[in-house]
Amino acid sequence: MKIIRFDPGARVLHWSHAILFLWLLLTGIHMFLTPKSLLGDPLIKMLHLYASIPFILIPGALYLFSHSIYMRNDIRELMSFKSYEMKWFFEFLKNTRVNTKFNPGQKVNFFVTLLLIIGLFLSGSVVWMKSLFSVDFVELNFMVHDFLAEISLLLISGHILLSLYHSESIRGIVYGKVEV
Ligand code: HEM
């Protein structure tokens, strides 16, 4: 029997955000690897900067204005971490089943992703508007932006590998329904 796991609102939120995130990651890596003495590639830099605007506005607008009850419930559940759920991490390799929609690992992934986005947005905005800040502060934010991008690369790689391993969950986030 098939049941709905993610409604269209939740799927649009996930994929619009994921595509822009991966785009920012790729253009960011390109800038990181371009020697600074050549002043980087201005087109890639522009594509990075202008993608950052929908990256923040689209999920914000979807959350505020979409009528998707699934999406709101999903976010509410992902934000509700109970202290007793810690024990799940010690039993991770045993593949313990949980009776909630998301397991504690997914909740931590959501929370860390949220913190990374806030950090990347704030540090990226300082670097973008560098004329408003001191040179030392801009330099510090550059380092923070790079560091958060490196953590993101690790987290996203883990997320993609785990979802490929659970192939039924890919069907859920692409088509909405999963087999139970
Ligand atoms: C090719 C890239 C991606 C694939 C294949 C993918 C796959 C998935 C799948 C299958 C789920 C649903 C898991 C379930 O059934 O509960 C999911 C959920 C989620 N995805 Fe992705 N995703 C990708 C990219 C991203 C990116 C770039 C981000 C964030 C920057 C992201 C953030 C999330 C979050 C926060 C959730 C809900 C919590 C969780 O399940 O960990 N995803 N993703």
Ligand code: HEM
């Ligand atoms: C959220 C909004 C974001 C804003 C406003 C932003 C802004 C910026 C700015 C202004 C730069 C410097 C361009 C330059 O002058 O060379 C930059 C570089 C970079 N960004 Fe972002 N960014 C954002 C999101 C992201 C995300 C999500 C990632 C990766 C996950 C990322 C990774 C990078 C990397 C790796 C660099 C290259 C740094 C270097 O050359 O050392 N950014 N970003």
